[in-house]
Amino acid sequence: MVVSHSLVPLFFFTMLLVQVISRGIDLTWQDARATFYGDASGADTMQGACGYGDLFKQGYGLATTALSTALFNEGLTCGACFQIMCVNDPQWCIKGAKPIIVTATNLCPPNYTKTVDIWCNPPQQHFDLSYKMFTSIAYYKAGVISVKYRRVPCVKTGGVRFELKGNPYFLMVLVYNVANAGDVTNVSIQGSKTGWITMSHNWGQNWDVNMNLVGQSLSFLVTTSSGKILGFRHVAPSNWQFGQTYEGKQNF
Ligand SMILES: *[C@@H]1O[C@H](CO)[C@@H](O)[C@H](O)[C@H]1NC(C)=O
Numbered sequence: 001m002v003v004s005h006s007l008v009p010l011f012f013f014t015m016l017l018v019q020v021i022s023r024g025i026d027l028t029w030q031d032a033r034a035t036f037y038g039d040a041s042g043a044d045t046m047q048g049a050c051g052y053g054d055l056f057k058q059g060y061g062l063a064t065t066a067l068s069t070a071l072f073n074e075g076l077t078c079g080a081c082f083q084i085m086c087v088n089d090p091q092w093c094i095k096g097a098k099p100i101i102v103t104a105t106n107l108c109p110p111n112y113t114k115t116v117d118i119w120c121n122p123p124q125q126h127f128d129l130s131y132k133m134f135t136s137i138a139y140y141k142a143g144v145i146s147v148k149y150r151r152v153p154c155v156k157t158g159g160v161r162f163e164l165k166g167n168p169y170f171l172m173v174l175v176y177n178v179a180n181a182g183d184v185t186n187v188s189i190q191g192s193k194t195g196w197i198t199m200s201h202n203w204g205q206n207w208d209v210n211m212n213l214v215g216q217s218l219s220f221l222v223t224t225s226s227g228k229i230l231g232f233r234h235v236a237p238s239n240w241q242f243g244q245t246y247e248g249k250q251n252f
């Protein structure tokens with residue numbers, strides 16, 4: 001009994017990996033570099049180019065990274081999860097450190113006037129990690145390290161969440177806490193008196209529609225990069241308010 005119990009989590013994790021492979025997340029390790037930004041508090045990692053806000057409230061905590069332009073995909077990679085390990089540096093890699101798993105929550109902006117340390121310029125694959133995550137795999141004095149990384153399924157608690165912002169003529173929806181593939185590639189919205197409307201990608205994981213849907217309950221169809229589509233019917237009731245967040249009953 002004891003043995004079979006301990007195998008259960010392994011079994012589910014393996015199933016998850018098999019699912020992800022079959023839907024196209026590439027699990028092979030690739031080469032990149034990593035730095036860190038901010039301090040141990042993580043204050044500088046809040047907000048950012050993905051449109052997320054207080055990363056603690058939103059469930060991401062300090063297990064986050066900013067991505068270079070080449071990985072960011074104009075914000076569509078926001079929410080994806082990466083497993084990262086420090087390599088090829090016996091001096092600065094922490095010996096025996098477990099690979100970290102981080103969610104993409106920000107952009108490491110390119111700087112075309114710089115001539116040194118231009119890690120985040122295209123076409124380079126670069127992770128600008130939170131201080132906490134960087135110092136889990138390397139000594140902070142290293143500054144920049146070589147890493148191997150791969151996409152892994154995101155593990156999230158609870159359902160997909162929708163934060164509603166804007167005004168009666170412009171509705172912008174932040175989609176977050178997305179499990180598995182993690183990165184949303186398409187969103188459609190339906191008011192209780194409308195058909196399905198394809199939302200436009202605004203910035204980060206913000207999606208918008210120019211339409212007055214005040215007073216109508218809202219449903220969403222969300223597609224992630226793995227091609228999986230989930231429907232969230234009437235996730236926001238007809239008395240929904242701007243500035244509020246509504247949580248779906250399911251996750252990817
Ligand atoms: C870009 O790099 C230059 C040269 O190092 C620096 O002076 C400038 O402040 C940087 N710009 C930004 C936006 O960080």
Ligand SMILES: *[C@@H]1O[C@H](CO)[C@@H](O)[C@H](O)[C@H]1NC(C)=O
Binds near residue numbers: 185186201
């Ligand atoms: C959404 O889906 C359509 C095809 O249905 C595709 O052309 C488009 O590039 C997708 N992504 C975004 C960000 O709209």
